Amino acid sequence: MKSGEHDANKLLRAQSQVWNHIFGFINSMSLKCAVDLGIPDVIHNYGKPMPLSQLVASLSINPSKTSCIRRLMRLLIHFGFFSQHNVAENNWREVEYGLTDASLLLLKDNPLSMVPFLHAVLGPVYTKPWYHLYTWFENNDLTSFETTHGMMFYDYAVHDPKINHLFNDAMTRDAELVASVLMGKCKEVFDGMESLVDVGGGTGAMAKAIASSFPQLECIVYDLPHVVAGLQGSVDNLKYVGGDMFEAIPPANAILLKWILHNWNDEECVNILKKCKEAITSKGKEGKVVIIDIVISDNEKRDGELVDTQLFFDMQMMALFTGKERNEKEWAKLIFSAGFSDYKIYPILGVRSLIEIHP
Numbered sequence: 001m002k003s004g005e006h007d008a009n010k011l012l013r014a015q016s017q018v019w020n021h022i023f024g025f026i027n028s029m030s031l032k033c034a035v036d037l038g039i040p041d042v043i044h045n046y047g048k049p050m051p052l053s054q055l056v057a058s059l060s061i062n063p064s065k066t067s068c069i070r071r072l073m074r075l076l077i078h079f080g081f082f083s084q085h086n087v088a089e090n091n092w093r094e095v096e097y098g099l100t101d102a103s104l105l106l107l108k109d110n111p112l113s114m115v116p117f118l119h120a121v122l123g124p125v126y127t128k129p130w131y132h133l134y135t136w137f138e139n140n141d142l143t144s145f146e147t148t149h150g151m152m153f154y155d156y157a158v159h160d161p162k163i164n165h166l167f168n169d170a171m172t173r174d175a176e177l178v179a180s181v182l183m184g185k186c187k188e189v190f191d192g193m194e195s196l197v198d199v200g201g202g203t204g205a206m207a208k209a210i211a212s213s214f215p216q217l218e219c220i221v222y223d224l225p226h227v228v229a230g231l232q233g234s235v236d237n238l239k240y241v242g243g244d245m246f247e248a249i250p251p252a253n254a255i256l257l258k259w260i261l262h263n264w265n266d267e268e269c270v271n272i273l274k275k276c277k278e279a280i281t282s283k284g285k286e287g288k289v290v291i292i293d294i295v296i297s298d299n300e301k302r303d304g305e306l307v308d309t310q311l312f313f314d315m316q317m318m319a320l321f322t323g324k325e326r327n328e329k330e331w332a333k334l335i336f337s338a339g340f341s342d343y344k345i346y347p348i349l350g351v352r353s354l355i356e357i358h359p
Contacts, residue, residue, distance in 0.1 A: 034076055034106075042059065049083075053088070120163070121316075136148055136319075143202040145319060162260060199272075207238055246271060255279055260321070266333075269323075269334050289359050291357065292349065292355075293325075295345055310351055331345075
């Protein structure tokens with residue numbers, strides 16, 4: 001191959017790479033479209049791989065759009081959201097569609113459903129700040145969300161019940177998934193503890209799972225007053241307390257921070273961790289803090305797809321919140337700056353890790 005041909009091929013590959021990033025939103029919006037049409041639920045309710053003709057007949061679509069369903073499914077099959085089976089019957093070949101692990105998480109009635117998260121992140125409140133990201137780089141606003149909406153995310157959520165519900169529902173579903181894994185893989189983290197405070201625990205999905213698994217453990221869900229207003233524990237050893245983690249945290253043997261610290265900048269995180277340290281040492285018996293959050297991998301053999309997700313979340317934290325995702329060195333700096341002496345990281349939660357820290 002001549003040098004000019006080689007350079008041309010490299011340029012064409014580069015062009016494809018740029019195109020794929022430009023068109024990246026098509027993946028997200030095609031997935032949202034399939035969920036809004038109810039395709040995962042329709043296939044699930046069919047009970048077996050579903051012929052295209054049956055799928056089309058089961059959807060509320062205009063007849064003129066029938067051929068477009070196959071094109072939509074072709075893209076989503078390519079990215080692993082559905083499986084495809086070609087069936088020959090009576091000299092007629094028809095394609096059938098099945099669910100994958102990913103589409104099971106898009107069933108609306110699945111307790112672990114990611115549909116609320118999808119609707120929140122792909123809705124206009126979340127997506128508009130990305131159109132103003134370049135403006136944010138030029139001004140003094142804390143986040144692009146503030147540039148777009150004139151207020152910070154949590155203030156906005158207080159005044160928008162729909163966004164508040166979607167956010168809390170998404171966090172609840174995620175907590176149920178994490179809790180099911182945690183109780184199976186790392187249950188010993190909570191052995192011997194007498195009390196636990198789930199800081200920023202929302203509606204209490206994580207705390208409920210822990211309280212049910214450890215009846216002797218007194219669990220408190222600690223969140224802003226408007227979040228926990230009217231909530232009651234479903235088990236005797238669970239209760240809800242309203243408050244501000246920047247001011248004080250109820251004393252306990254263990255403090256749980258699930259997906260909390262990545263929302264805040266370094267100074268704010270050190271502040272929160274100091275309040276945690278006060279809470280676990282106030283009774284004279286030292287406890288521990290359990291963090292569930294992303295630890296960005298610096299390992300050369302790291303899983304590329306997981307790192308993609310970690311970096312996407314980091315950009316999301318930059319655009320919507322004042323926080324960021326951190327690597328181990330950055331986590332260590334926060335932990336030691338808050339006065340803790342030791343930590344251990346357990347990479348057991350997919351894109352996230354469990355970090356156990358001690359005074």
